[in-house]
Amino acid sequence: MTASHMTLPSGKTPVYLDYNATAPIRPEVIETVAAVMGEVGNASSVHAFGRLARRRVEDAREALARLVNTRATRIIFTSGGTEANNLALRGAGRSRLMVSAGEHDSVLAVDPEAFQIPLKSCGRVDLEALADAIGEDGSDVLVSVMYANNETGVIQPVREIVELCHSRGALCHCDAVQALGKTPVDAMALETDFLTLSSHKIGGPQGVGALVLGKGIDVLQQQVGGGQERRRRGGTENVAGIAGFGKAAELAFEEVGNETSGNGEQKHNSLAVIRALRDDMEQRVRDIAPNAKVFGQNTERLPNTSSVAMPGVPSDTQLMALDLEGIAVSSGSACSSGKVQASHVMKAMGATDEEAGSVLRFSLGWKSTQEDVDRFVECWSALYERKGDKLHGDVSGDPATEKQVNV
Amino acid sequence: MSDTPVYLDYQATTPTDPRVVDVMLPLFTEEFGNAHSVDHSYGQKAAELVEKARKQVADLIAADPREIIFTSGATEANNLALKGVMAFLAEHPVRGQEKRRVLVSAVEHKCVLEAARTLARQGWDMEILPVDGDGLLDMERLRSALAGGDVALVSVMAVNNETAVVQDLAAIGRLCRDAGAYFHTDAAQAAGKIELDVEAMQIDLMSLSGHKAYGPKGVGALYVRRRPRVRLLPLLDGGGQERGLRSGTLPVPLVAGFGVAAALALVEQEQEQDMFREFKQLLLSRLQDAVPGVLVNGSRKQAVENGVNLRISGVSAPELLRAMPELALSMGSACSSAELEPSYVLRAMGLDEEAALESFRLGMGRFTTREEVERTADVMIAAIRSLRAKAA
Numbered sequence: 133m134t135a136s137h138m139t140l141p142s143g144k145t146p147v148y149l150d151y152n153a154t155a156p157i158r159p160e161v162i163e164t165v166a167a168v169m170g171e172v173g174n175a176s177s178v179h180a181f182g183r184l185a186r187r188r189v190e191d192a193r194e195a196l197a198r199l200v201n202t203r204a205t206r207i208i209f210t211s212g213g214t215e216a217n218n219l220a221l222r223g224a225g226r227s228r229l230m231v232s233a234g235e236h237d238s239v240l241a242v243d244p245e246a247f248q249i250p251l252k253s254c255g256r257v258d259l260e261a262l263a264d265a266i267g268e269d270g271s272d273v274l275v276s277v278m279y280a281n282n283e284t285g286v287i288q289p290v291r292e293i294v295e296l297c298h299s300r301g302a303l304c305h306c307d308a309v310q311a312l313g314k315t316p317v318d319a320m321a322l323e324t325d326f327l328t329l330s331s332h333k334i335g336g337p338q339g340v341g342a343l344v345l346g347k348g349i350d351v352l353q354q355q356v357g358g359g360q361e362r363r364r365r366g367g368t369e370n371v372a373g374i375a376g377f378g379k380a381a382e383l384a385f386e387e388v389g390n391e392t393s394g395n396g397e398q399k400h401n402s403l404a405v406i407r408a409l410r411d412d413m414e415q416r417v418r419d420i421a422p423n424a425k426v427f428g429q430n431t432e433r434l435p436n437t438s439s440v441a442m443p444g445v446p447s448d449t450q451l452m453a454l455d456l457e458g459i460a461v462s463s464g465s466a467c468s469s470g471k472v473q474a475s476h477v478m479k480a481m482g483a484t485d486e487e488a489g490s491v492l493r494f495s496l497g498w499k500s501t502q503e504d505v506d507r508f509v510e511c512w513s514a515l516y517e518r519k520g521d522k523l524h525g526d527v528s529g530d531p532a533t534e535k536q537v538n539v
Numbered sequence: 540m541s542d543t544p545v546y547l548d549y550q551a552t553t554p555t556d557p558r559v560v561d562v563m564l565p566l567f568t569e570e571f572g573n574a575h576s577v578d579h580s581y582g583q584k585a586a587e588l589v590e591k592a593r594k595q596v597a598d599l600i601a602a603d604p605r606e607i608i609f610t611s612g613a614t615e616a617n618n619l620a621l622k623g624v625m626a627f628l629a630e631h632p633v634r635g636q637e638k639r640r641v642l643v644s645a646v647e648h649k650c651v652l653e654a655a656r657t658l659a660r661q662g663w664d665m666e667i668l669p670v671d672g673d674g675l676l677d678m679e680r681l682r683s684a685l686a687g688g689d690v691a692l693v694s695v696m697a698v699n700n701e702t703a704v705v706q707d708l709a710a711i712g713r714l715c716r717d718a719g720a721y722f723h724t725d726a727a728q729a730a731g732k733i734e735l736d737v738e739a740m741q742i743d744l745m746s747l748s749g750h751k752a753y754g755p756k757g758v759g760a761l762y763v764r765r766r767p768r769v770r771l772l773p774l775l776d777g778g779g780q781e782r783g784l785r786s787g788t789l790p791v792p793l794v795a796g797f798g799v800a801a802a803l804a805l806v807e808q809e810q811e812q813d814m815f816r817e818f819k820q821l822l823l824s825r826l827q828d829a830v831p832g833v834l835v836n837g838s839r840k841q842a843v844e845n846g847v848n849l850r851i852s853g854v855s856a857p858e859l860l861r862a863m864p865e866l867a868l869s870m871g872s873a874c875s876s877a878e879l880e881p882s883y884v885l886r887a888m889g890l891d892e893e894a895a896l897e898s899f900r901l902g903m904g905r906f907t908t909r910e911e912v913e914r915t916a917d918v919m920i921a922a923i924r925s926l927r928a929k930a931a
Contacts, residue, residue: 148581153573154788162567169563169755172546172554179867180544182551211611211757214777214787238777238786332788337567339611339757339790354774356657357614357650358872366650367614368552368750370757373793451578460579 144458147504151333151497152282152310152437153462158335158380158400158498165337165376175369176360185371192378199312199381199388200327202319202344208351208361209374212341213309213330214238215355217276219343219365220305220326223351226274230265230302232257232288233480239276239307240476249277253482255286255428263296270302277304279311283477283493284428285437287315294323303349309333309341313384314403314434325349331373335400335498336380340373400498407435409496409505414438416509421516425487427478436496439478441487442512444521450492450512457511461494544867545911545918549904550700550728550846551869555796556753556905562799563755566792574789575780585791592798596760599801600726600745601736608761608781609794613727614650615774616746616761617694619785620723621654623771624692624744625663630772636719638691640664642684644676644706645887647696649872651725655694668695672889673838674704676711685718692721697729697745701871701884701900702837703846705733712741721769727751727759731804732812732843737762743769749793753905754800758793761785807905815844815903818912822901823847825916830923836885836898848885850898854926860899862922866915870899 148156157165173185190204197204210216217238221229229246231239234255240246247265250258257277266273275297280287290306297304305326308317313334319327327344331337345351350364357366383400392404401409414426417440427439442450447463454461463475474488483491494508516522546554555563566588574589576582590604597604610616621641628638643655645667659665666684669677676695684690693715698705708724715722723744726735731752737745745762749755763769763784777786826833832852851859860868871882881895890898903912 146580150573150576150579150581153576153582157567159568162564165567166560166564169555169560172552174548174551177548177551177867177869179548179869180864181546181548181867182869185552211615212787212790214775215611217777218775218786236777237779238775241776241779241786332790337790337792338788339793355615355618355650356653357618357648359649366618366653367612368748368756370611370755370793372555372755373757373790455579458580460576460581462576462578 146458146460147507148460149494149496149500149504149508150460150462151500152493152495154332154338155335155497156499157332157337157376158383160383161336161376161379164379165372168372168375173371175371176358185369188371188375189369192374192381195378195381195385196329196342199385200308200317200319200329200344201321205362206345206347208343208345208364209369210341210343210365211339211370212332213307213328214341216328216330216341216343217307218242219351219354220328221274221276222354224274224303224305224326225352226272226303228273229276230262230273231276232278234281234477235276235278236282236307236309239278249275251480254431255281255284255481256431257288257293259289259292259296262293263300266297266300266302268300270297270300273297273300273302275302275304277306279306279308279317280315280434281428281477282310283437283475284439284481285310285434286428287311287432287434290322290324298323310434310437313380313388314436316388319344319346323347326351331377331380334380334384337373337376340370340377342377401500403435406496406500409500409502410436410438413494413505413509414440417512420509420513421520421522423522427481427483427491437493438495439491439493441483441490442492442516442520443490445515445519446489447491449519450490450515453515454508454511457507459508459511461492461508463492544865545915546867547901547903547907547915548867548869549902549907550751550900551902552750552756553753553904554906555750555755556800556803558803559754559796559799563792563796566795574791575778588791588795589789592794595798595802596747599730599735599805600747600762601738602762603765606762606765608763608784609789610759610761610785611757612759613725613746613748613751614759616759617648617650617725618654619761619771619774620744620746621651621658621692621694622774623784624721624723624769625658625661626772627770628691631770636688638689640666640684640690641692641694642666642668642681642690643694644668644670644696646670646674646699646702646884647694648700648725648727651694651696670887673841674699674702674836674884674888675838675841676706678707678710678714681711682714685714685720688718690718690720692723694723694725696725697735698726698732698843699837699884700728701882702848702888703842704837705729705841705843707841708740708742715743716741729843730801731808732845733808737764749797749800752800752804754797755793758790758797760797811905812844818903818907818909819844819847821909822912822916825913826919829920836888836890845904846900846902848898848900850894851923852897853930854897854923856897856899859922859926862926863918865918868899868901
């Protein structure tokens with residue numbers, strides 16, 4: 133099974149290792165989307181066509197509620213993660229915003245003046261610094277910390293952060309876009325006040341996301357319109373997209389429930405298989421280049437993500453070389469990948485400019501194969517042999533032993 | 540076949556044209572990619588598809604592709620137009636020009652009215668422009684409102700979703716341009732039905748919807764004029780996509796589907812209107828020949844042919860609709876169709892509450908057949924007769 137049917141001018145088989153930018157949509161999801169697109173109906177119409185559309189939307193809401201363990205009525209469908217993040221941050225009604233320094237742009241850009249919670253070199257947020265920033269009275273504070281980082285996969289101690297927030301009267305938003313489907317996300321147990329989810333990162337269609345409200349939490353509607361989504365988000369529901377999201381959530385539910393079970397007609401990779409592929413890739417890269425640095429390696433991470441610095445070779449050079457071989461990876465978040473600038477996430481973790489400027493992110497998913505890993509390692513290795521800096525660099529490769537920054 | 544109700548609610552949403560679906564489905568499997576991942580070929584291919592769609596949408600309204608901002612739908616586009624323009628103005632007031640007023644017509648879609656109310660709460664002077672008995676904007680009122688030179692933005696929808704009435708966009712555009720006010724039009728119901736030309740009509744901002752024109756749901760666009768340039772601030776912050784005006788990963792299959800739908804509309808809209816003209820004629824003459832008291836709300840001349848707002852004297856529309864499960868119709872806008880309040884659009888046209896509650900809209904579309912129109916007339920005639928007999 134190849135990554136896609138896309139053919140490259142070189143005739144090479146493409147290798148897709150950029151699941152954190154967008155995951156290929158799953159075949160079962162396409163079937164659902166295609167079937168629902170063949171139906172007509174506005175979910176707000178009261179006639180039979182409208183009622184069918186409404187059922188599609190509500191079934192998906194139930195499936196998503198199961199995946200993140202919440203009540204369906206607390207889920208607001210949006211056009212994607214960016215809109216959900218904006219809705220939470222703008223609609224929470226809190227004047228002091230505190231965001232982790234490793235957040236996605238859709239969180240950081242909402243308020244460039246927001247207090248940035250520093251990251252420790254392991255990639256986790258500095259809880260003491262957060263506690264100090266909130267102070268005794270956090271009743272005007274909204275804290276936003278992502279569940280897992282899109283570049284490093286590092287998982288934040290979300291439950292601890294929520295407890296801290298709530299003990300000071302602050303609200304907590306968690307962007308779980310990258311974590312969803314890759315590790316269990318339990319809204320009830322976390323007690324997050326706002327939780328952002330995205331469909332296309334779990335093999336659902338692009339153009340759909342959701343915001344999950346905590347118990348007793350409301351949000352001030354930003355996109356006003358016809359009163360859809362219980363007056364929290366106006367606009368005709370994207371019925372086919374939402375139904376596809378629901379299908380993807382069903383598949384993800386099976387997978388996060390049982391690490392070793394892949395499912396679906398096409399035997400999607402289990403999370404254990406994905407983790408093994410990722411670990412194999414990292415191990416082989418480190419064997420070839422002992423001074424290559426894996427960010428967040430000793431911290432709890434998502435099973436599919438890896439950010440590796442190739443000493444002495446700028447990210448751009450690596451990307452171009454790999455792209456010529458038909459290998460799709462990225463140098464960070466897709467939104468900003470047009471801009472050539474060092475990752476703010478790596479820098480927040482204390483990376484030097486040189487390290488941050490030589491990082492590649494690869495991310496795997498339900499369709500990744502051993503062959504994909506082999507091709508990547510082969511090309512990475514060839515490039516390292518040709519251009520890599522084999523003399524310098526951090527031989528330990530353990531960022532946790534690095535100097536502490538932002539503490 | 541006859542078990543399926545006749546779908547006559549094309550204003551609420553249209554089926555996705557199979558030709559659009561055909562283009563979209565392979566994109567889910569063959570060319571996935573984040574359109575913003577310029578690091579690799581997948582992302583570049585996705586970006587090409589988006590640009591092709593941008594051109595197709597621009598062509599439908601005679602705009603430059605660089606003037607098209609993709610959104611999640613017309614509601615977002617309307618929100619972006621109204622709030623975005625005024626947010627920019629709040630941050631960058633023009634010296635010597637105190638522009639504090641926003642004008643919207645009384646018959647706008649709820650999302651425009653709601654956005655305008657949000658602006659009013661922010662402290663802008665918001666005014667509702669009246670319409671006449673035909674549903675047409677009171678041009679004298681617009682002219683006098685613009686006379687002070689302090690209007691920042693005027694929003695008037697192109698085609699009404701309940702009455703099918705078409706506003707005189709060129710005349711409104713001329714008045715706005717002369718007065719130095721931006722002209723925004725919600726063209727969700729107009730695209731694919733009437734010719735839209737942002738240059739000839741002097742439109743500065745225009746909202747479009749995918750699913751109202753046989754494209755997919757979850758995608759729309761805002762046209763933003765480049766010359767003279769319209770300045771606005773984004774509503775969604777993030778990765779800075781869509782020229783910084785709309786962050787968020789672009790849903791490539793939806794965008795591509797919208798593009799194809801726009802291209803089809805450009806080719807087929809005129810011919811379709813000819814077909815609907817005949818259908819509307821057929822429906823009205825059958826109804827009016829068979830039962831008395833069948834009235835049309837709104838201008839007959841300045842209206843699109845696919846829609847009509849009917850009033851059956853003495854017959855409650857909610858009751859009538861319930862009596863005809865064979866027909867999928869709605870009283871008015873889908874968003875509010877669960878509410879049984881008389882339409883504010885009809886009330887703004889001067890209908891009293893009783894008359895408004897005797898009214899409902901009917902929308903035909905690309906897949907409506909002559910047989911369905913005939914069946915619709917038969918079902919309606921029978922239901923009207925039976926309800927009137929019961930009342931008598």
